[in-house]
Amino acid sequence: MGKCVCIIAEFRHGAFRRVTYEVASEGKRLADALGVGLCAVAVGSGVADKAAELGRYAVDKVFAVDDPALENYLAESYVPLVADVLAGCDPAAVVMSASVDGKDFAARLSARLKAGLAQDCTQVVCENGKIKAKRPVFAGKCYGWCEWAEGALPVISCRPNVMDCLAPMEDKKAEVEKVQVSIPQTRSCVKSLDLDTSGKVELTEAEIIVSGGRGMKGPENYAMLEELAKVLGAAVGASRAAVDSGWRPHADQVGQTGKVVNPNLYIAVGISGAIQHLAGMGSSKFIVAVNKDSEAPIFSKADYGVVEDLFNFVPAFTEEIRKLKSSCS
Numbered sequence: 001m002g003k004c005v006c007i008i009a010e011f012r013h014g015a016f017r018r019v020t021y022e023v024a025s026e027g028k029r030l031a032d033a034l035g036v037g038l039c040a041v042a043v044g045s046g047v048a049d050k051a052a053e054l055g056r057y058a059v060d061k062v063f064a065v066d067d068p069a070l071e072n073y074l075a076e077s078y079v080p081l082v083a084d085v086l087a088g089c090d091p092a093a094v095v096m097s098a099s100v101d102g103k104d105f106a107a108r109l110s111a112r113l114k115a116g117l118a119q120d121c122t123q124v125v126c127e128n129g130k131i132k133a134k135r136p137v138f139a140g141k142c143y144g145w146c147e148w149a150e151g152a153l154p155v156i157s158c159r160p161n162v163m164d165c166l167a168p169m170e171d172k173k174a175e176v177e178k179v180q181v182s183i184p185q186t187r188s189c190v191k192s193l194d195l196d197t198s199g200k201v202e203l204t205e206a207e208i209i210v211s212g213g214r215g216m217k218g219p220e221n222y223a224m225l226e227e228l229a230k231v232l233g234a235a236v237g238a239s240r241a242a243v244d245s246g247w248r249p250h251a252d253q254v255g256q257t258g259k260v261v262n263p264n265l266y267i268a269v270g271i272s273g274a275i276q277h278l279a280g281m282g283s284s285k286f287i288v289a290v291n292k293d294s295e296a297p298i299f300s301k302a303d304y305g306v307v308e309d310l311f312n313f314v315p316a317f318t319e320e321i322r323k324l325k326s327s328c329s
């Protein structure tokens, strides 16, 4: 058995991403079950100054690999650096996020470490000292449990927005060890990143999401959903049918091959509720479905269902919310 559970933190543009706190929380539950400590490897430019913050999410010690050349994620440089750090801390398991970068990183890291990878896990348990991880198989149609052979190192990536976050411990700081490294020579480099600065609410962080599917009939009709989203302070999502039709960008896609979201309120408009869509929004706290077909599968998952033509319902609903808000202010 290794000495700790080690998480891989995601540090981008001067801050830890929320997924890091989810991973730390899951790492802590696993570390407690194994009776070991929780440590983290954090790579990035300026990360050493922020690393102690991870103590709020129960991390005992952070190995910080800090260099201006590590500003942007690049598998070629991040993987060997993290593998070297892990070799020195003898982990019982390595846990990270199954974010876009995280999935890429997890696959390469586990190959380098000759470890067993369970990707995109939705649950991790430890029974009698044996780690088991639940993950989707057959394109999300069912779930399987992964176990590791004796002596094999588990590398686990956790699906974002699924693992419960611990309540932050405001005054706890992690011990930080700055690791001296020489940056590997790479064949490629990231010159710059163009971030979406349109001021839209990011889907994976949104409290309310209004999502439209094929029932929207065309890209021009999303103006109606944008309007509703504006009144509610929500983000706009889409089904794959809408994205594949070119009505919405892929960044808006919710589902198994899109984003996994966990808002307080998810309003599905003109979406049938295919299993691959439910895989991305099924854990939302409240689900409202608007569909003119009362037999649509989405209704079996919804807390509230509106059987109505969306082109009648959405403008009227937006108007009612607007009135309600102005009467409250």
Ligand SMILES: Cc1cc2nc3c(=O)[nH]c(=O)nc-3n(C[C@H](O)[C@H](O)[C@H](O)COP(=O)(O)OP(=O)(O)OC[C@H]3O[C@@H](n4cnc5c(N)ncnc54)[C@H](O)[C@@H]3O)c2cc1C
Pocket: 139, 212, 213, 214, 215, 216, 238, 239, 240, 241, 242, 253, 254, 255, 256, 257, 258, 259, 269, 270, 271, 272, 273, 274, 275, 276, 277, 280, 290, 291, 292, 293, 296, 308, 309, 310, 311
């Ligand atoms: C490997 C794989 C991965 C996939 N990944 C994803 C994924 O990540 N996300 C995803 O969403 N899908 C994904 N899919 C596709 C998925 O199987 C469905 O095809 C897709 O979700 C259907 O999108 P939809 O509900 O918008 O369209 P449809 O299934 O066509 O449903 C449209 C709905 O709109 C309703 N409607 C039509 N007109 C109106 C109206 N005027 N008023 C009210 N309601 C109306 C209809 O009754 C219908 O229920 C994946 C599929 C595969 C095989």
